[in-house]
Amino acid sequence: MNNYKIIEFQSHGDNTGKLISLERGGNIPFDFKRVYYIYNTKKNTQRGFHAHINLKQVIISVSGSCVFALDDGMQRREVMLDNPARGLLIKGLIWREMKEFSDDCVLMVLASEHYDIDDYIYDYKAFTRKVNEKK
Numbered sequence: 485m486n487n488y489k490i491i492e493f494q495s496h497g498d499n500t501g502k503l504i505s506l507e508r509g510g511n512i513p514f515d516f517k518r519v520y521y522i523y524n525t526k527k528n529t530q531r532g533f534h535a536h537i538n539l540k541q542v543i544i545s546v547s548g549s550c551v552f553a554l555d556d557g558m559q560r561r562e563v564m565l566d567n568p569a570r571g572l573l574i575k576g577l578i579w580r581e582m583k584e585f586s587d588d589c590v591l592m593v594l595a596s597e598h599y600d601i602d603d604y605i606y607d608y609k610a611f612t613r614k615v616n617e618k619k
């Protein structure tokens with residue numbers, strides 16, 4: 485599966501604490517137009533269940549943890565997001581599901597485009613058709 489990648493961020497800081505800086509064209513490999521965060525997710529909730537047609541995103545758990553399931557229509561992988569020094573880059577057609585959120589989970593997402601509902605595919609069969617078109 486090559487539509488996703490884990491990016492390791494350099495953590496700066498001293499004995500007072502840590503700091504990570506995100507820079508477009510630097511450790512974030514696209515120009516981001518939007519940042520959003522997901523927090524206060526209720527217990528046993530699952531989110532996502534969609535794919536994007538064009539959007540690139542980097543997803544970072546800045547607090548707590550969750551499991552991110554990725555499916556490219558052929559394979560499925562699960563990635564644990566539990567480290568602010570690690571980002572999940574998704575850059576192609578990937579069906580995504582999020583689950584097992586800890587109470588303190590805050591997911592910060594950097595997105596290459598403004599919010600556009602027409603970029604979402606919510607039907608899994610439509611997603612696999614799109615994957616096959618792109619082959």
Ligand code: T46
Pocket residue numbers: 518520522531532533541543580593599
């Ligand atoms: C994704 C995963 C990781 C907005 O108004 N603006 C926005 O920029 C976004 C992202 C959402 N919304 C509204 C749309 C819904 O009424 O916020 C509500 C919750 O969004 P959604 O149900 O799409 O949330 P998730 O967690 O299922 O998915 C989100 C992103 O939408 C999606 O792009 O990849 O996080």
